Amino acid sequence: MTRPLLTDTALGVLQRLNPLIKALLAAYNQHRFDANEEALLEIHNVLEVTRTTAAIEEDDFLTDLYVLDRYADLLETYGVLWNQILNQQFSASWSTLQGALNLLRLIKRFSGLDVRFFEDQLLELEQAYPYNIFLSIGATVEVFECSICGQDMTSPECPHICGDLYKGVMARRIVRNISELDHVSFVTHPEDKRCVVIYEDTAEQFKIIRYIAELINTRGLRVLDFDRIRFTKRNIPNPEYVQLGRNDLCYCGSGNKFKKCCMPKENVESNRADIVFGTTSIEDIVAV
Ligand SMILES: [Zn+2]
Ligand SMILES: [Zn+2]
Structure with a gap:
């Protein structure tokens, strides 16, 4: 240990x-x-x-x-x-x-x-x-200044390594002279996950975290007891489904016969998230 x-x-x-x-x-x-x-x-x-x-x-x-x-x-x-x-x-x-x-x-x-x-x-x-896609800002940087000695961190004069501790103080890279902001791209594994597409707090995309908040608020659950989210898929009845004769024209407007088109779509797959609380x-x- x-x-x-x-x-x-x-x-x-x-x-x-x-x-x-x-x-x-x-x-x-x-x-x-x-x-x-x-x-x-x-x-x-x-x-x-x-x-x-x-x-x-x-x-x-x-x-x-x-x-x-x-x-x-x-x-x-x-x-x-x-x-x-x-x-x-x-x-x-x-x-x-x-x-x-x-x-x-x-x-x-x-x-x-x-x-x-x-x-x-x-x-x-x-x-x-809802953040699977992040904004990543690409920039052309001319100097990385060392937060400990003030010299260019890429030069041999600076003995410090970014992220290491020196007498309990972390050496950081200070970005100077950003000459141009050359692109903003969408990536899935960004350096800083705080750089995201912004949604309003009321957005549909927050429905899972909103549900967790509602559960805790309305049932007086303890925050330390939030354990995990169980994502599953399940079949639910297709709300648009119309039962027709096999050789009838399909209801979806494709112009094809029902049996060649939407007949198998009686159920659709739906994503489900269960919020699991334990005792901590x-x-x-x-x-x-
Ligand atoms: Zn240094
Ligand atoms: Zn159809």
């Missing part, structure tokens, strides 16, 4: 955070998503105090602090996400969901924290959205 965090000091901090995390998740289950929720403020506070009082320059500890900050961000983003969903802000909730998934990737990259609950649930939730114990969610 991999260590959840690199240093014992940071593990101690996480253990102190655990009761607060449980309290926060319990608040979410009661549909309390206030950004000023006491447990959330206290989590940020503990991390802030740790950062200012520890005065440790050790690289591993700073990496752990970076991870704990992202974990706190994840918990906060998770609340924002469900709040938006339950308030029918589906379009905005998609960006929030992608933000949460990015946080999960960072946490998994720099630690062994157990975040499977969030990963499983959010990936399942992602399937409730908060004790099983916390990372250590």
